[in-house]
């Protein structure tokens with residue numbers, strides 16, 4: 001890691017280049033740039049998660065810490081290529097006036113002619129697509145569940161400002177649930193009459209899952225509370241009996257369906273690197289998420 | 304009609320995040336004590352479970368001639384998973400998987416054992432909801448395929464009830480010549496329909512091999528030069544640095560050509576040489592692969608266009624190793640080849656006049672599998688002869704293992720010289736993705752078996768076409784042995800094969816790449 005003090009984009013770019021040559025390989029076959037907008041305290045964890053995810057999708061990872069916007073502009077950076085992974089990182093600290101113009105720092109550092117993803121690990125802008133950094137990206141990743149307070153509001157806000165390219169890790173987290181539920185109906189094509197999702201009282205993922213079920217199945221979906229962790233049960237009622245996936249411990253679920261024996265199934269809550277890697281696998285529009293966000297808003301206003 | 308109105312309302316083709324999870328099913332594994340089961344199949348099953356891709360209630364039944372209880376079998380699986388699985392070991396995943404383990408002791412000729420097997424499977428359907436769907440994985444010597452398949456048939460295990468399936472999975476070798484391949488097909492085909500027989504060629508499960516089709520057909524810049532106008536020749540290499548290890552019994556009498564060229568290398572050839580399929584479904588792919596395999600011909604003079612060898616004692620990678628004829632279990636007079644190279648022509652408009660050189664061997668310089676498309680020289684070089692002395696032919700190399708990726712070789716000016724041109728390599732690696740986080744070949748293939756997704760499995764037509772290509776070479780070598788005319792030529796371990804293989808290319812004015 002090289003520490004740059006009182007620096008600018010050109011110097012950071014030059015240092016990235018030098019670091020690559022030092023690592024012995026000026027071409028690293030990176031496929032995208034990942035920008036992380038993060039608080040100083042959370043920067044290390046976020047960068048670590050991004051590095052892990054970039055094993056699957058080699059990326060230039062640019063961490064941006066937006067400091068206090070008062071005073072004279074000041075830019076500091078930590079630049080490095082990791083050993084043991086393909087990709088490179090720069091953690092950039094902005095202070096003073098430049099905090100209002102972070103895109104001017106990031107734009108020159110984007111890899112040429114390749115996609116850009118931006119991730120806000122905790123404090124997403126209200127409208128990511130109109131954020132100065134968000135505008136640079138094809139993929140804008142928020143995480144409503146990481147909000148310290150008002151997670152539910154945060155999710156609704158993201159749904160309201162949904163634009164092509166937006167996504168939220170609350171949605172990513174439920175992919176395994178959705179896959180299992182879809183598989184259940186593949187196996188027994190029963191007509192669902194009613195459904196319920198039980199989870200911690202506050203859970204953006206559970207709200208999205210309920211909205212997705214309501215949108216796809218066109219039935220009422222009840223949202224019930226438990227003490228978690230996360231989502232603990234999903235039930236699809238059918239005339240033949242319920243299809244139920246219950247997971248009490250966040251790891252192992254029991255799968256029950258009409259006329260079949262109960263079966264255990266691994267359904268572990270996934271870590272950040274896995275979630276990020278899933279997000280970065282496809283950068284085109286996620287139509288199903290778009291429809292789910294619209295449904296969630298409708299369900300909220302209907303309440 | 305939109306996707307919503309038909310079938311499962313939770314499915315949507317636009318929903319590409321959703322992983323494919325197999326429906327309710329179980330697998331019966333024959334040969335659980337074998338190398339293949341322990342090193343590949345069991346770890347892959349655990350990895351699939353860990354990734355959440357196995358159906359709830361998935362069950363694995365082991366069958367072997369051991370006096371074991373279910374727990375003993377679970378212990379074997381546990382050890383092999385600990386030793387060979389690629390994903391992290393998680394107790395809760397293991398627990399739920401292990402609940403579905405059963406063991407049936409018995410010999411292949413033991414009717415009682417197969418009765419027990421039937422009852423075990425029925426119990427699993429009852430208890431774990433496997434729904435009558437079962438795959439029989441025959442990880443046993445091919446000589447026993449007939450016995451086992453016959454038993455499965457006799458005990459009513461091969462026939463599915465309505466709305467369920469029974470599949471059989473086999474590994475190479477698929478026979479040892481055309482006739483035996485047909486006999487094997489007859490045995491299997493008598494009991495299982497063609498689309499229920501899954502032949503594993505694990506190369507086809509590799510990301511880099513699937514990437515051949517992506518590279519060729521998703522890009523505009525390769526296809527225009529992918530023909531005899533620009534391509535000089537193609538080299539397909541699978542080299543191993545190891546010897547036959549403890550597998551003398553399997554290897555003696557089989558040899559390199561049957562073991563590797565007939566399946567892996569001819570499959571690679573067909574992917575590289577085939578025309579664009581109308582789609583990527585199994586049928587369309589098969590049509591194109593069969594077309595290209597049926598257009599492969601051998602040159603007339605097999606003595607000049609093939610080569611075979613046996614490794615001799617020597618130093619390989621700093622280790623002193625014995626020669627093939629000194630290996631335990633190999634007869635001093637064995638004429639089994641451990642190195643084989645063949646020249647093939649593909650008689651199509653695209654490839655007329657472009658030879659495909661295939662080679663494989665044990666105890667070669669290093670472990671590597673690659674396909675190299677070697678291009679013609681530029682027709683005119685506006686440089687002085689001296690400045691292009693170091694310039695070879697352009698090449699596109701698809702590296703299949705171990706460092707998976709693509710290399711492009713082309714000429715470039717040597718910095719600091721006036722105009723000196725030499726070959727440089729441009730490497731592409733898709734991060735660790737091809738190796739780390741993506742499922743291993745066996746995982747992908749086992750999942751495809753359980754899903755009933757056939758594109759990555761060769762059908763018997765392809766197998767038979769491949770033997771048709773190779774049989775004349777094998778017969779020619781056998782005749783030479785009989786007449787005492789020629790024997791496999793010895794090559795020193797740790798080198799790149801016999802001199803006759805180099806001579807074979809030299810006759811055409813070409814050289815092997817050092818991969």
Ligand SMILES: NC(=O)c1ccc[n+]([C@@H]2O[C@H](COP(=O)([O-])OP(=O)(O)OC[C@H]3O[C@@H](n4cnc5c(N)ncnc54)[C@H](OP(=O)(O)O)[C@@H]3O)[C@@H](O)[C@H]2O)c1
Pocket residue numbers: 333334335336337338339340367368409410411441442443444445447474475476
């Ligand atoms: N190993 C590989 O990487 C590899 C690669 C490609 C293809 N294959 C093919 O895969 C199959 C299995 O290979 P492998 O290397 O695992 O072979 P292996 O180590 O020799 O194992 C063969 C298995 O078959 C069982 N078996 C043999 N004769 C039997 C009999 N008469 N009755 C009951 N069980 C019997 C053995 O059980 P016992 O312990 O009771 O003898 C053992 O579990 C073969 O068809 C091979 O050609 C293997």
